[in-house]
Amino acid sequence: MDKIIERGMLFDFYGELLTDHQKNIYSEAVYNDLSLSELSEETGISRQGIHDLIKRCDRQLSEYEDKLKLIEKFQSIKKKLKELEILVDGDNTVDSSLKLELKEGFNKIIEDL
Numbered sequence: 001m002d003k004i005i006e007r008g009m010l011f012d013f014y015g016e017l018l019t020d021h022q023k024n025i026y027s028e029a030v031y032n033d034l035s036l037s038e039l040s041e042e043t044g045i046s047r048q049g050i051h052d053l054i055k056r057c058d059r060q061l062s063e064y065e066d067k068l069k070l071i072e073k074f075q076s077i078k079k080k081l082k083e084l085e086i087l088v089d090g091d092n093t094v095d096s097s098l099k100l101e102l103k104e105g106f107n108k109i110i111e112d113l
Contacts, residue, residue, distance in 0.1 A: 010061035
């Protein structure tokens, strides 16, 4: 998985487990792509301090995923729902209105995840 996408997903799933201070800095680094220098100026913390905080957050969030596997489960459920949608699409015995209803149901489940 691309590092930027991975960081975003880890933060989406586990970011609330970080302190407010960590959340603020990490979200600025991940979502707004602020550099160490920009974050340093904004927070008054050294570039090295920002770097260490981001690395610590990366490690913490990865450890949460290693233990809880929420992202892995999310991706698995999403994949299975997409596979079901393809099966329903390919089945000519299923009524078109039922197909539409099933697809909408699959998409709703994915949104709710």
